Amino acid sequence: MTVHAYAAVVAGGPLEPYEYEPGPLGPNEVDVRVTHSGICHTDVGMIDDDWGISRFPVVAGHETVGVVEAVGDAVDQGQVAVGQRVGVGAVAGACFSCEWCLGGRQHLCPHKDNLVQRGDRGGFAHHVRASDWRYVLPVPDEIPSAQAAPLLCAGTTVFPPLLEHGVRPVDRVAVVGIGGLGHLAIQFLAKWGCEVTAISTTPDKEADARRFGATGFIATREPGALRAAAGSFDFILSTVSADLPWDEYLDALRPQGTLCVVGVPSSPIAVGPLNLLPAEKTVVGGVTGTPLRTRQMLEFAARHGIRTEVETYPVAQIEQAVDRVRHGRARYRAVLEL
Structure with missing residues (x-):
């Protein structure tokens, strides 16, 4: 499978079409076809290399909603199944073996998979791969995909x-x-x-x-x-x-x-x-929450009618959308439709 993405090749540069081969699917991994990807200030910071940690080319994006296309052999398919609408957020995996993970505090795992820091494997793409199925979360039916995407970072x-x-x-x-x-x-x-x-x-x-x-x-x-x-x-x-x-x-x-x-x-x-x-x-x-806290947040939002106020943009307008976030003009989150 070839992943079609949008990358900045230099700090602050335009987002250009970019392709990569993700390689074989690991036993705990999940491939998701992305339909919506939120744009966070952190994404802009990585594109612009505000913190000096970006690795170019940068495919930013860490608030993705889409449909499961493939799952690894060890994935619990009672939890994550092909064809299911799901979200993959700011963190896409953890080691699940350190003291923090074993204590239910995966958000503190020193080996967690921060989606936005992967370099060229982020969420501004037509597919994204979660490194652990426990971070692939079902989206409640009550929440539209465009409104769900920002919940996977801002909400959690x-x-x-x-x-x-x-x-x-x-x-x-x-x-x-x-x-x-x-x-x-x-x-x-x-x-x-x-x-x-x-x-x-x-x-x-x-x-x-x-x-x-x-x-x-x-x-x-x-x-x-x-x-x-x-x-x-x-x-x-x-x-x-x-x-x-x-x-x-x-x-x-x-x-x-x-x-x-x-x-x-x-x-x-x-x-x-x-x-x-x-x-x-x-x-x-505070940082983004554990998979449990994110599930609880999504369920609470669905139950109480909490909705992200979003501006949606077709992916052809990705530069316009990123620029609105860069200058603080989005009301109140910008979301790409892929």
Whole structure:
């Protein structure tokens, strides 16, 4: 089988047709014919080599939905079968033998298969190969494929912290950033039963935030707006890839509150010890979830009508779609139709 993909051959370069031979199918591997592929800021970062780790040619993409075409001999076909609609997301496999995998924490596996870091084997392609069938997840019938694709990264980034950090329906929470991750986080938290405040730099997205389920809104460029929220929240989820006034966000927490950072700031996170220690506050990071957490997220989204707001593009417009994500113009996720 020849895989037809779209690759950048130099940093920041255009995405050009690219072909490769994936080789024989391994016992735990699954080939999926891709119908939809989401475009994440991480994809743009790999295309542009923002972190100096890209290996060219780069076939980006790590939010894929499609149909199973072939499975390896060791695949549990009661779970993954030819013809099934499935998703392959940010992680496509793990070792399942290290202490983290054996403890059910595959998201911490040092050998996990990060789809976007494979070089020329990513999801901007007509086929993608998962290295382990346990990362090939059925998509609930209630969720259209274009809306499901971004859930496989954005959704499984913002949903697991609710479980891992004990967010309760009675909690007052805030979501920083109303973008690809934030608009999903607001929906999850509102359906979780929380009182949700959206935080953005300007009031431009307030109407959207309230439509997604927020009952409060803070525009941080309004003088004193964030300081006025001191002591307000049990949990704050930061979804923005930006440096923030971290001490002001710690001040906005109640005692024993948690600030969870899932966006990637460009500079070190620095906080004053007296803003952290006396009230036993916590600063934590987050990454995409385990296969179990991703399954739970998809089921929760299907049950509660949580939907990604997407712009869809035929693959012939891949450059236009990537450029909208590069400049932060997508509302709220861009998805390729292959």
